[in-house]
Amino acid sequence: MEGFEPKIVAFCCKWCSYAAADLAGTSRLKIKPNFVVIRTMCSSRVDPEFILQAFLNGADGVLVAGCHPGDCHYVNGNYKTLRRVMLLKKVLEQLGIDPRRLRLEWIAASESRKFVVTIRKFVDELKQLGPLRLEAGDDNGSNG
Amino acid sequence: MKIFYYPGCTLKTQARNFECSAMEVMKLLGYELVELNRWNCCGTVYSLASDDLIHKVAPIRNLVRVKEQGGDKVVTLCAMCYNTLKQANVFFNSDQEARDKINSFMDTEIDYEGDVEVLHLLTVLRDEVGFDNISKKVVRKLNHIKVAPYYGCLLLRPSTVAIDDAENPSIMEELLHALGVETIDFPYRNECCGTYNTVSAVDLVIDRTYRIVGLARNLGADVIVTSCPLCQFNLEVRQKDVKERFPEFEQLPVIYFTQLMGVALGVPTERLGFELNHIKPKVLMEL
Amino acid sequence: MEPRIGVFVCHCGINIASTVDVKRVVEAIKGYPGVVHAEDYVYMCSDPGQELIRSRIKEKKLNGVVVAACSPTLHEATFRNTVSQVGLNPYRCEIANIREHCSWIHTDRDKATEKAIKIVKSIVEKVKLNDELLPISIPITKRALVIGGGIAGIQAALDIANAGYEVILVEKNPSIGGHMAQLSETFPTLDCAQCILTPKMVEVGQHPNIKLYNYAEVEDLSGYVGNFKVKIRLKASYVDWSKCVGCGVCMEKCPTKVPSEFEMGLTTRKAIYVPFPQAVPNKPVIDRENCLYFKTGKCRICEKVCTFGAIKFDEQDEFVEEEVGAIIVATGYELYPIEKIGEYGGGKYKDVINGLQFERLLSASGPTGGGVQRPSDRKVPKRVAFVSCVGSRDPELHKPYCSKVCCMYLTKHAMLYKHRVPDGEPIVFYIDIRSDGKGYEEFVQRAQEEEHVTYIRGKVSKIYEDNGELVLLAVDTLTGEPLEVRVDMVVLGMAIVPSPAVYELAKKLKIQIDANGFLTEAHPKLRPVETLTPGIFLAGCAHAPKDIPDTVAQASAAASKVLEMFSQKELQHDPMVATVDEDRCSGCGVCVTLCPYGAREIEVKDGKRVAKVNEAKCEGCGSCIAGCPAGACQQRNLKDEQLVNMVKAVLE
């Protein structure tokens, strides 16, 4: 897909992954501008509804990022995130959306490089998968 | 009860006394050791390089034989055979890719599934026969002798194949106690005898034998009991060389645990192969 | 409230402006629904920048502010403060991070600008639905609970009590004192442990502000920061302490001897006992497991000899409840059992002992009166090996961490041994010598230079007994030589492990423990004495292996954290907590499962189950909200609707 630039919504928890993204900035690491971060307190605040909403509104990929297991600022929120994302991936697959479009990563506050690499890899992968374009296809099914 | 038995090379030659005493003892306990048909050399030492698959074929082929002949476990007497077969088996079960390759190396054999259990006679005696049952069959009182149990390396290490705790094993002691003999607390029971260095670095083996046998004697043992033909050779036959170097050194008989069992269970001593022992365990033979 | 939002875009010098076209952002946001004002400025956080925001709020009657600038981590507080100076609720101000998350990481000016616009829009969407909030206030019970009466607990209790607040100290043993009471002399100054500890123990025993529950354990905890309720089990001691005067006749006459825990099994105590002569409180307890009367129904000698009628065989465990506002956990450590080290004999050899046993051998009040004699035959050992890192720094088989104190105490041991047995030969086997405290390295140097302690760098591989001597197989890694060392006694520097009951305790207190069983601090550097549960603090070896100076420092730090709390009238809590709409909640209970802080409970109202939020406990993670299947909960200022609108805004 030539020239296709995927759109990514990145839900980041305040304590680890948002801070990692901050650090990427402070360290002047370079990333492609394909993503926008939305900050939640904990990755466990991310409701699967938000993820579907993002896909529906034109996201090609959704990243959910949180603290490493065992390091959650809120003790164990990220274990819930893990479960929700894993189950949602299965549902997405059944709905014909490649589960790779939803990505869960554990990124510690110090792992700015991991943040950068995660986005880079995600962009590459999404480029291969091509655009999702749900809005356009919303009323697809050639009704009428 | 029949159990498949893998002898390995040395049990058919130098260590015939190990084999015949084991057969006798097992018969007495109501078990038959059925020698595996068409067994081949296990390789004696387990190959340890990540890319060395070919040397794992030989041990695995023996396990295939067990399968072919309708068995699902195999017992060994020699600690080295035990170690090699068991390590190969563990490896086979832990690496799917290697497993497929090994199977493809053996095209005339059936595919092996990793499902043959490799046992050493000591564990069979503990888990299947039961030390209690052995104890009930003891007919000769042996409470006058003190025994130094000697495990060597390969029954206890590495941990993936060990039959007991590497530092504080007890299985042989438990057996010996069931036989009514006293054991010494022998710190060198899990020390290495020098193994195959007996071919090209005799000095090493002489040193080891000097220490191991020396300490056993120091601690009051009358006899050392082993479970491996190579340990047996190094600890027993090499005593001659030790003596040459250290004239004050006093010799000590070294026998197989099966021989001691035979004596305790009342097998006539002439059937226990003591003629192959270089240092005769007089305390036992003159019962 | 009709939104009247002002957007203030910062250049941050050239930090933002060089990559993001700030003017374009302002233009793009001007017409955005809800936005009534937008402008840019070179340094928003500067005084003139803040003044600009303040005056615009007044001029344009703004009821919401978005500052597009650096990360909220840096200046959220600054700008919220700014807006509140002119009467705007601080929670109506939010930061759009267009520096760290945009200008600094991108190079394409056009795309970076577009992205910045999206970020700003999403924050505008958030502010639109932000409520005006006030911090939540929570009342505090100004009384503290300290669990564990080692030096950590003692220090913390005294600090708080001396500041004028009540302290409840719970110690599971008959006496306070912990391990420090067992020590002989302490590195690096070699002052006598008892001499410096005993006065503190006595002070605790007599302090009007300290209520000491010895021989007691925490049974249950409920409540939350500032308002805990703790249930304490007072274990039956079978001695009425109010009658007992501590004469000790019962102990003299009791026929049953058992190994003394305090003396590390080197001598015995009676079935009715005080653990050591300086115990506080100095009242005996009957050890039910070993008491003849409890075992066989016969004896009762103690009862007969006690002229004060203090023996009470029918005593039962009792429970008391206390209300406290803060808790310090100081449950200390144990030594890793020698039995786990097979290659060193696994506890088989009497003369292979651990460090605390050697402390007792060195102690003037110990079983040998401070003369070093080996346990097997009471002979004075002429050569003693001290082995470090036993069970520590061994990720493969035992504990991965360094136990921190053993290098130092083994050095101390070698030195004190030399003092007691001048012709003795101490040999220390080590891998690295860790002597990083004040005066520690000098202490080790003294052992080497003045006491001529032999240090051999190499880990002992095996220890066995031969003819009453202990043989150590080792190497000197510095010379590359194998060694076989024969000694009379071996002291093992066993790993420090957490007190065994701490796992259960941590569950009751809902605090975290790490992979090795030590209590987890809230932040390894910046919040080293707090747990993640507000109001619960930690100190001493319960947290990690440490020596007495560090323990005391941490205990005082924990105490000062408690005092910081107690110095406030009420506690202030972030208001971004979960809320429940009772008209929607079906009482399904999912949120209760999800909350890591126990902030959610089901209440029965008019026969129906509904969930409620304990605002003091809620830390605002939002897990329950995402999990609520009925959409009955929301998070203040991070409502579903806000997040959905933000998602839509960034994808426009």
Place this chain on the structure above:
Amino acid sequence: MGKPKFAFYWCASCGGCEETVLDLNEKILEVVDKVDIVFWPVALDFKRKDIEVMKEGEIDVAFINGAIRTSEQEEMAKLLREKAKLVVAFGACAQLGGIPGLANFWVRSDIFDRIYKKVPTVANPEGVVPQQVVEMDGYKLTLPEFYDTVKTLDQTIPVDYYLPGCPPPPDLIMNAIETILKGELPEKGTVLAPDKALCDTCPRNETKPEKLSIKDIKRPHEVIIDPEKCFLAQGIICLGPVTRSGCGERCINANMPCRGCMGPTSEVRDQGAKAVSFIASILGVEDEEKLSEEEVQKLIDKIVDPAGTFYRFSLPASLLRRRRK
């Protein structure tokens, strides 16, 4: 003023909704007494043209059940919308898509292939599938178009009220009719049922343990179900927490878990996503730090057909509406 005029119509549904009107028993007579039924093809002989001739707004209330699956249904829905003052989406299919909405996991050609070719009991050697237009002996026969995607009623025409349920429970219907007759109409778009989830009225709710944690997922036929205990506490997936109450706990009382026919409560955007969220939240959360990712995956894999389970009645009404190709 004469009696209010009611119309009933049936789109893509099983017909249960029509049955349920009859289930009102003697109450139906009261209703019939108070209203004029001007259109009810299933019970009374009316034709499309009878409606076509009506004036705009002549019908007071049109109750339409069933999802929109064909062009004819769409036309009828539009026609009724034109003629009716109020349109009530009647039952789960009209409101959410319902069971027919599960077709959105496939495309039309798959469905035709399956129904007309692959079903074992079908003998169709020529592989004939329905065509919209067929010419035969010079005559032109037409069928309504069979759409690729099933839609809810409100995705086709504006809907004023919803009566949820599969089928809607009689007392809710009576309530709704009475409300309409009294003219005490709530805000447009309201679902005429309680806005709390089913657990609220479920007799099993009190049996829940303080912390719900599913260690092993079981399907109803795999276990003997305790008739008193909350299904979730038994490891059986129950959608009660994410489903509106008001059904009278029909399934629960039959010792079956709730499948979600009443749809979500009003604050929920997507019933299936919320189901994912809450079910995942309680999967093996006891000792969660000890479970490896693989173990969690195993547990999750025990949910057979998660999308079908969570969206059983609501796929067309969900955010994504259908499977994407």
Place this chain on the structure above:
Amino acid sequence: MINKVIELSEQNLYACYQCGKCSAGCPSVKLMDIMPNQVIRYLQIGKPDKVLQCKTIWICASCYTCSVRCPRGIDLTRVMEAIRLIQLRKNIDYIKVREISEDVLVSVPQIALVAEFRKHTA
């Protein structure tokens, strides 16, 4: 070279912190020219020749004593084998089979011979 050894032995040689416990328990250490921990050390500091030329790798009896005691979980037995193999695969035998005396050949048990050939010849 260290990478080759790591690959063949599947052991992380960088984990070794030179405690010497392996050497301390090694039955053969007295006859070795460099101690087992030094074998790793030389690899860590990039002096493979020391290791390739040493006697240690040949005198090692593959007894696994070091392996079960290493606090860092390094299976040194496999490390020794890996280095031996690097040599053997260059066709550098440690012993010359022809030079083994008749005496030895007939007296030692088969397993000793087979093992010897396996470990010391290509």
